[in-house]
Amino acid sequence: xxxxxxxxxxxxxxxxxxxxxxxxxxxxxxxxxxxxxxxxxxxxxxxxxxxxxxxxxxxxxxxxxxxxxxxxxxxxxxxxxxxxxxxxxxxxxxxxxxxxxxxxxxxxxxxxxxxxxxxxxxxxxxxxxxxxxxxxxxxxxxxxxxxxxxxxxxxxxxxxxxxxxxxxxxxxxxxxxxxxxxxxxxxxxxxxxxxxxxxxxxxxxxxxxxxxxxxxxxxxxxxxxxxxxxxxxxxxxxxxxxxxxxxxxxxxxxxxxxxxxxxxxxxxxxxxxxxxxxxxxxxxxxxxxxxxxxxxxxxxxxxxxxxxxxxxxxxxxxxxxxxxxxxxxxxxxxxxxxxxxxxxxxxxxxxxxxxxxxxxxxxxxxxxxxxxxxxxxxxxxxxxxxxxxxxxxxxxxxxxxxxxxxxxxxxxxxxxxxxxxxxxxxxxxxxxxxxxxxxxxxxxxxxxxxxxxxx
Ligand code: NAD
Numbered sequence: 001x002x003x004x005x006x007x008x009x010x011x012x013x014x015x016x017x018x019x020x021x022x023x024x025x026x027x028x029x030x031x032x033x034x035x036x037x038x039x040x041x042x043x044x045x046x047x048x049x050x051x052x053x054x055x056x057x058x059x060x061x062x063x064x065x066x067x068x069x070x071x072x073x074x075x076x077x078x079x080x081x082x083x084x085x086x087x088x089x090x091x092x093x094x095x096x097x098x099x100x101x102x103x104x105x106x107x108x109x110x111x112x113x114x115x116x117x118x119x120x121x122x123x124x125x126x127x128x129x130x131x132x133x134x135x136x137x138x139x140x141x142x143x144x145x146x147x148x149x150x151x152x153x154x155x156x157x158x159x160x161x162x163x164x165x166x167x168x169x170x171x172x173x174x175x176x177x178x179x180x181x182x183x184x185x186x187x188x189x190x191x192x193x194x195x196x197x198x199x200x201x202x203x204x205x206x207x208x209x210x211x212x213x214x215x216x217x218x219x220x221x222x223x224x225x226x227x228x229x230x231x232x233x234x235x236x237x238x239x240x241x242x243x244x245x246x247x248x249x250x251x252x253x254x255x256x257x258x259x260x261x262x263x264x265x266x267x268x269x270x271x272x273x274x275x276x277x278x279x280x281x282x283x284x285x286x287x288x289x290x291x292x293x294x295x296x297x298x299x300x301x302x303x304x305x306x307x308x309x310x311x312x313x314x315x316x317x318x319x320x321x322x323x324x325x326x327x328x329x330x331x332x333x334x335x336x337x338x339x340x341x342x343x344x345x346x347x348x349x350x351x352x353x354x355x356x357x358x359x360x361x362x363x364x365x366x367x368x369x370x371x372x373x374x375x376x377x378x379x380x381x382x383x384x385x386x387x388x389x390x391x392x393x394x395x396x397x398x399x400x401x402x403x404x405x406x407x408x409x410x411x412x413x414x415x416x417x418x419x420x421x422x423x424x425x426x427x428x429x430x431x432x433x434x435x436x437x438x439x440x441x442x443x444x445x446x447x448x449x450x451x452x453x454x455x
Contacts, residue, residue, distance in 0.1 A: 002157055002184060007073035007302040008293050010336035016160055018185035021192040024152075027181045028196040031123045031150040034178035039120050039148030043101060045174075046146050047094060052173035054090045057083060064165060066294070071161050072130055073302040073338070075293045078256055086134040090142060092420035093441065097146045100438045101445070113452040118445035120148035121223055122199030127190050127213075128163070129204045130156035130304055131259045131360075136204040136227070137166060139424065139435035141180065144202070145170075147444040150179045154193055156205075157186040158304050198222065200444070204261075206358075207384075207429045214432075225433030225443065228426060229358040230386030231265045234415055235375040235401065237392035238272035245391045245413075246280035252415035254288055254342050257301050258362040262387045264415050266355055267366045268375045274368040278346050281366065282327045285342045290333075303338040303361055312340055312361045319345055319354040324365065350381055358384070372397070376404045385427035389415045408434075 004014040019027070038046070057064065065079035074082070100118075107114035126140045133155055141151045155163025167182040183189050187209070194201065194216060200223035203213055210226040217224050234252070236245050252264040269277045293301035303309060309332050316330055329343030340361055348355050348365035355365050369375045379388050389411030390401045402410040408425040411417060418424055418436070425434035434440055 002160060002186070004071055004161060006070050007304050008337045013070055014161060016184055019183045019189045019192065021195070024183055024189065024192040025196060027152060027183065028123065028198070030178040031152055031181055034176055035123055035150035038150060038176065038179045043098060043146070047097065049174040050090060050094060050142060050146060053170055054087060056169045056173060057086060067161050067165060068133070069293050072159055072304045073293050074256060075298045075301045077296060082132055082134050086138055089135070089138055089420045093142050093146060096438055097441060100441045101147060111454040115450040115452065117448045117450065118147065118442065119448050120445055123150045123152065124200040124202060124444070125193050125198045126151050126153045127193065127203045127205065128153065128155050130158035131256065131261065133159035133162045135418070139440065140202045143441045144444045145175060145180065147441060149444055152181055152183055152193055152198065154183040154190050160184055203227070210431060226431040227435065228429060228431040229384060230261055230426065230430050231356065231358055231382050231384045232262055232387045233266040233268060233379040234264050234389040234391065235379060236267065236269045236273070236277055237390065237397065238270040239393045240391045242273055242276045243280050246277055247284050249415060250281055250284035253364045254285060254300060254362050255416060257303060259304060259360055260416055262416050262418065265359055265364065267364060268369045268378055269366060271368050271370055278327065278366055282344050285344055286328055288342055290339070300342055300362055303340055306338045308361055309338055309340055312359060312363055315354045315359055315363065316343065319348060319352045319365065322352050324348045324352060324354065350378065356382065372401055376401055379405050383429045386430040387411060
């Protein structure tokens with residue numbers, strides 16, 4: 001059994017039977033036998049299912065937001081934002097699928113025709129994270145279904161109620177039971193899924209788990225995508241509106257209680273405005289309301305996973321011992337629930353885990369830099385490469401800096417942002433492969449090459 005805990009109260013809110021290796025194998029077999037007829041259906045009919053799924057989300061948005069908040073502790077307004085953001089992603093996939101998947105003639109002369117068509121991979125494993133279960137799940141299962149794949153979807157053990165809602169809603173929208181199946185459980189259920197002869201693995205989660213999966217899957221020569229963590233930096237130049245930049249970055253660091261893969265995790269500030277920026281930033285953070293995530297006024301909720309409290313405490317203790325200055329926060333709050341104060345440090349450096357390892361919580365270090373070159377060097381001094389940003393009034397300077405930064409996505413005067421129209425990917429330990437954009441539809445297919453000579 002899997003016990004679902006409300007992280008705000010520490011109370012158990014559900015007990016769910018988990019999958020076993022035998023039940024996972026049975027789900028795989030039924031998905032395999034159902035996939036061909038799903039792929040043979042005209043794309044229009046699959047689009048109808050996803051359109052109906054969207055209608056169901058709109059109809060029950062409040063109920064789904066409440067479920068999400070109850071199991072991951074996301075403040076209710078942010079749960080609603082996630083569901084509204086999901087609608088935008090669905091609109092993108094619904095609009096882009098047909099054009100992206102149309103077979104193309106790329107050469108036609110002297111009796112020789114060359115075409116590309118798109119064939120589904122087959123049965124795919126979609127192993128997902130808890131921090132944005134609708135976003136990170138839908139980035140995979142929606143284009144995977146639209147392109148004719150069957151999906152074995154394992155939500156995170158911290159977002160299982162949401163995962164089961166997703167399954168029920170896809171089935172009511174017309175996706176056959178066998179074509180989309182939910183696998184319930186923690187790491188062992190994920191491992192049992194990977195033991196099946198699936199045709200692709202699409203994983204969202206930590207680098208530690210992603211690396212284990214890469215090792216296990218590598219020799220099987222199937223498509224493998226890993227969307228992993230980050231230590232995302234932003235550089236604030238001396239020409240900005242300091243208060244506006246501080247407000248934007250405080251939100252980028254603390255939204256979703258700092259538990260976003262693209263949360264701002266490190267800030268570098270030009271020495272000319274460093275002190276003024278830090279003062280504004282701390283004022284913003286101190287204005288964030290911590291509290292019951294079901295309360296409309298709450299902005300900071302509990303951490304979803306209790307063990308992360310220890311990670312934050314260890315980073316804080318080490319940073320303080322090495323000379324970092326604590327400006328606000330720094331403590332876990334008393335139980336029940338997994339609460340941590342929003343925390344800001346200055347006088348940090350890259351000798352501290354706080355500036356090198358993913359914190360995944362409401363904690364941030366701000367470091368002073370002398371010029372753009374130093375900022376770029378520090379931004380690139382990381383094992384990760386998911387996103388990076390710069391705040392400046394000068395477009396040419398922003399472009400010069402962002403061109404030198406090694407990250408999947410780069411931001412000018414914005415942060416913590418994902419667009420369905422743009423590819424979402426990371427470099428180094430932030431992962432391999434991509435989702436979203438038209439590339440994130442093609443990636444669930446195999447382009448098939450046709451060489452056709454007329455008789
Ligand atoms: P996690 O690695 O602990 O778990 C992810 C999933 O893997 C869960 O479903 C888990 O049950 C499963 N799992 C664990 N061990 C497994 C195994 N041996 N075999 C198969 N499956 C296994 O990560 P998490 O705590 O759920 O998510 C947080 C991490 O995800 C952070 O590092 C965050 O940055 C990252 N993330 C990245 C993106 C992105 O788009 N790049 C998006 C969201 C989250």
